[in-house]
Amino acid sequence: MSGVNLKKLSEELGLSISSVSKALRDSYEISADTKKRVLEMAEKLNYQPNPFARGLRKRKSITIAVVIPEIANNFFALAIDGIQLIAQQKGYHVLTYLTHEDAKSEESTVKHLQGGRVDGVLISLCGDSNSVDHLLALHETGVPIVFFDRVPETMECPTVTTDDYESGFKATEHLIEAGCKKIAYLRMAGHLSTTQKRMNGYLAALKKYKMPVDPKMIVECGNDNLSNVAIIKKILRMKIRPDGVFASVEKLAISTYYACNEMKLKIPEQLKIISFSNLRTASLLSPSLSTITQPAFEIGKESATALFQMIEKKNFGNRIEQIVLKSNLIERNSSKK
Amino acid sequence: MSGVNLKKLSEELGLSISSVSKALRDSYEISADTKKRVLEMAEKLNYQPNPFARGLRKRKSITIAVVIPEIANNFFALAIDGIQLIAQQKGYHVLTYLTHEDAKSEESTVKHLQGGRVDGVLISLCGDSNSVDHLLALHETGVPIVFFDRVPETMECPTVTTDDYESGFKATEHLIEAGCKKIAYLRMAGHLSTTQKRMNGYLAALKKYKMPVDPKMIVECGNDNLSNVAIIKKILRMKIRPDGVFASVEKLAISTYYACNEMKLKIPEQLKIISFSNLRTASLLSPSLSTITQPAFEIGKESATALFQMIEKKNFGNRIEQIVLKSNLIERNSSKK
DNA sequence: CCTTTTTCGGAAAACGTTTTCGCTTGTTTC
DNA sequence: GAAACAAGCGAAAACGTTTTCCGAAAAAGG
Numbered sequence: 001m002s003g004v005n006l007k008k009l010s011e012e013l014g015l016s017i018s019s020v021s022k023a024l025r026d027s028y029e030i031s032a033d034t035k036k037r038v039l040e041m042a043e044k045l046n047y048q049p050n051p052f053a054r055g056l057r058k059r060k061s062i063t064i065a066v067v068i069p070e071i072a073n074n075f076f077a078l079a080i081d082g083i084q085l086i087a088q089q090k091g092y093h094v095l096t097y098l099t100h101e102d103a104k105s106e107e108s109t110v111k112h113l114q115g116g117r118v119d120g121v122l123i124s125l126c127g128d129s130n131s132v133d134h135l136l137a138l139h140e141t142g143v144p145i146v147f148f149d150r151v152p153e154t155m156e157c158p159t160v161t162t163d164d165y166e167s168g169f170k171a172t173e174h175l176i177e178a179g180c181k182k183i184a185y186l187r188m189a190g191h192l193s194t195t196q197k198r199m200n201g202y203l204a205a206l207k208k209y210k211m212p213v214d215p216k217m218i219v220e221c222g223n224d225n226l227s228n229v230a231i232i233k234k235i236l237r238m239k240i241r242p243d244g245v246f247a248s249v250e251k252l253a254i255s256t257y258y259a260c261n262e263m264k265l266k267i268p269e270q271l272k273i274i275s276f277s278n279l280r281t282a283s284l285l286s287p288s289l290s291t292i293t294q295p296a297f298e299i300g301k302e303s304a305t306a307l308f309q310m311i312e313k314k315n316f317g318n319r320i321e322q323i324v325l326k327s328n329l330i331e332r333n334s335s336k337k
Numbered sequence: 338m339s340g341v342n343l344k345k346l347s348e349e350l351g352l353s354i355s356s357v358s359k360a361l362r363d364s365y366e367i368s369a370d371t372k373k374r375v376l377e378m379a380e381k382l383n384y385q386p387n388p389f390a391r392g393l394r395k396r397k398s399i400t401i402a403v404v405i406p407e408i409a410n411n412f413f414a415l416a417i418d419g420i421q422l423i424a425q426q427k428g429y430h431v432l433t434y435l436t437h438e439d440a441k442s443e444e445s446t447v448k449h450l451q452g453g454r455v456d457g458v459l460i461s462l463c464g465d466s467n468s469v470d471h472l473l474a475l476h477e478t479g480v481p482i483v484f485f486d487r488v489p490e491t492m493e494c495p496t497v498t499t500d501d502y503e504s505g506f507k508a509t510e511h512l513i514e515a516g517c518k519k520i521a522y523l524r525m526a527g528h529l530s531t532t533q534k535r536m537n538g539y540l541a542a543l544k545k546y547k548m549p550v551d552p553k554m555i556v557e558c559g560n561d562n563l564s565n566v567a568i569i570k571k572i573l574r575m576k577i578r579p580d581g582v583f584a585s586v587e588k589l590a591i592s593t594y595y596a597c598n599e600m601k602l603k604i605p606e607q608l609k610i611i612s613f614s615n616l617r618t619a620s621l622l623s624p625s626l627s628t629i630t631q632p633a634f635e636i637g638k639e640s641a642t643a644l645f646q647m648i649e650k651k652n653f654g655n656r657i658e659q660i661v662l663k664s665n666l667i668e669r670n671s672s673k674k
Numbered sequence: 675c676c677t678t679t680t681t682c683g684g685a686a687a688a689c690g691t692t693t694t695c696g697c698t699t700g701t702t703t704c
Numbered sequence: 705g706a707a708a709c710a711a712g713c714g715a716a717a718a719c720g721t722t723t724t725c726c727g728a729a730a731a732a733g734g
Contacts, residue, residue, distance in 0.1 A: 003478075005691085006690065006691070007690075015713080015714090016713070016715075018692080018713080018714060018715075018716090019713055021690095022693090022713085025692080027693095028711095029712065030712070030713075034712080034713085048448070048449070048451040048452030049452055049690080049691070050689085050690050050691070051389075051453065052390075052392035052393040052398070052453065052690075052691090053389075053393050053689070053691035053692085054692080055392075055719090056387070056389040056689090056719045056720065056721085057690080057691045057692045057718075057719050058692070061389070063432075071418055071421070072411070072414045072418050077408050077409045080408050081407070081408055081435070084408070084434075088435075093449075093454075094432065094433055095431065095432055096432075097421075098421050111385070112385070112430075115385030115386055115387050115388060116387050116388065116389065117388045254617065254618060257618075257621050261621075280591065281591060281616065281622060284595075284622050285618060286621060286623030288623075342721085343721070344720075352684090353683070353684045353685075354685095354721085355723080356684065358720095358721070359683085359722090359723090362722080364723095366683070368682060371682080386720080386721070387721070389719080389720075389721090390719070390720030390721040391720080391721055391722075392689090392721090393688095393689045393691085393720085394721045394723085395721080396689070453690095
């Protein structure tokens with residue numbers, strides 16, 4: 001295809017392959033004159049080194065992998081943005097994989113990452129993963145891994161997360177202060193670290209304000225938006241229905257809005273809502289949505305930065321960094337008194 | 338690192354490297370017994386073939402590149418989703434690159450794609466690119482390229498787009514039928530194919546309804562949301578201000594909402610709005626936003642499918658496919674009579 | 675029992691780099 | 705003027721696969 005490699009270059013220049021290679025890498029073994037000639041010819045013939053040959057020889061891919069549950073999601077899209085920014089600065093390529101919240105898919109993806117395809121992995125766990133064996137296996141082959149947002153609980157590793165417990169606490173407290181007496185917690189199925197910590201914050205806030213915990217108010221939702229709306233409508237039809245909803249992820253807030261529209265429930269008069277969300281249009285919604293907003297872009301940047309530190313100086317890699325960033329609670333009309 | 342390669346496998350099994358390789362590839366030259374032994378040992382030692390060695394030898398990367406202006410954008414996020422779906426089905430890896438609407442960045446990215454790193458490229462052009470030389474160069478090295486949404490005008494190539502002209506026409510006609518007398522067209526700077534075609538539709542609709550074209554009503558915006566709000570407020574403060582706005586991209590509709598909020602202009606009473614958009618919350622906005630919605634996910638799927646056709650049977654690759662999908666106009670309250 | 679197939683497996687080249695080592699030259703040093 | 709040294713370049717191995725070609729042994733055929 002491309003056809004122009006070191007061999008062709010060397011023939012064109014009347015030099016040996018090794019000399020050309022060294023000239024291109026600015027080796028001290030090559031005279032300035034020759035280097036100039038080589039550079040010019042390389043430019044002229046539009047030479048691009050073969051990444052596979054180089055990767056094979058140097059045992060380095062200049063590539064990282066990003067494994068996330070989904071991309072059509074404001075949080076992850078922003079995180080990727082931050083990751084790409086750092087990766088581009090470092091001259092690295094970025095392979096992206098979507099697991100669609102499927103453990104099998106995550107496992108097979110991670111497995112394919114062994115064998116040297118990438119120099120490091122950034123991953124946010126999928127919802128229904130029950131084991132981290134595949135990640136331990138990858139880790140044992142020497143590939144640095146940094147987890148962000150959704151992190152494993154049974155694995156010692158570098159992580160970048162937000163203050164989920166505190167944010168869950170504050171969000172609940174905010175609803176209580178707005179006058180809510182019965183607050184539902186909307187969570188995704190599975191055992192995500194984020195869901196769990198946010199819920200613990202929710203429970204702690206209820207306890208602080210001496211409000212009873214009703215298991216029926218802790219609602220598990222799935223990946224299908226339509227069924228989620230149905231689930232939410234169901235709890236809104238209970239005899240003693242909630243007067244507040246704390247959505248632990250953005251999509252559940254949106255489903256709650258739909259549910260209220262269909263049931264003609266007024267927000268915030270009849271139901272107050274707050275949600276984790278990176279929606280850029282939160283303030284334009286009807287009514288505007290109160291949010292806990294994670295610094296998604298920064299999370300991406302921080303985790304990529306941490307990963308490159310591990311990639312570049314493996315020697316000091318014993319230290320396991322656990323970076324925690326702060327989320328912002330932004331009060332808007334959906335939780336107004 | 339990984340340490341387990343064909344050599345180690347062959348030593349463990351008392352076979353030659355070539356036999357192990359052939360056994361793993363299910364060659365007829367190897368007996369069923371031996372194949373079984375090899376497979377078991379490979380499983381046991383968790384063997385993963387080195388992608389660089391394989392890529393070098395087979396001159397194939399099993400990887401495609403996706404080059405887009407931005408990722409924190411509903412349209413592109415959905416398109417990527419569709420692309421990833423097809424790529425995953427085909428067993429391909431996906432490298433993602435963001436140009437941030439910067440021509441230099443696009444050029445350097447495309448340049449790095451030469452040399453065999455990928456077997457094909459999907460690209461949506463950046464806004465301020467004035468030349469396609471870098472893409473022609475890439476194309477000449479034999480790498481298949483499919484353009485989607487933002488396509489070049491001066492290059493014969495496979496494309497996947499939507500009916501931008503018709504959609505632009507319909508959107509404008511819709512505003513006219515809703516009673517608008519003076520319609521502003523909000524466009525991004527640069528010469529994007531989409532912007533141009535949508536504007537041509539806008540102009541054609543004005544002509545059909547014998548409405549004058551006011552150059553001041555064709556407004557160029559940039560990448561910064563704050564400045565865009567300022568620009569939009571400026572035209573809304575004109576003596577004869579527009580009573581309708583056709584935003585050619587989503588972010589400009591959002592900026593228009595902000596501008597109206599700040600100026601206390603009522604939508605749709607004082608200003609009607611319609612916009613190209615893939616916002617999932619369009620119907621939840623205040624007021625709900627009328628949109629022309631592109632089938633972004635399908636665009637991703639179609640372009641990936643087209644690319645893989647080119648990758649797999651280069652022989653029939655002379656045919657240049659130009660796929661055009663239909664967008665949907667969804668009337669909501671922002672353009673109500 | 676000898677020849678001809680067939681079956682199974684190994685040797686080695688090739689993919690395009692990088693890098694170590696060694697070989698020429700020409701230059702310096704005493 | 706011989707010895708030591710430096711500068712500039714080339715030969716060749718190595719990275720881990722795949723694949724072509726070849727050889728040995730076993731099976732089949734007469």
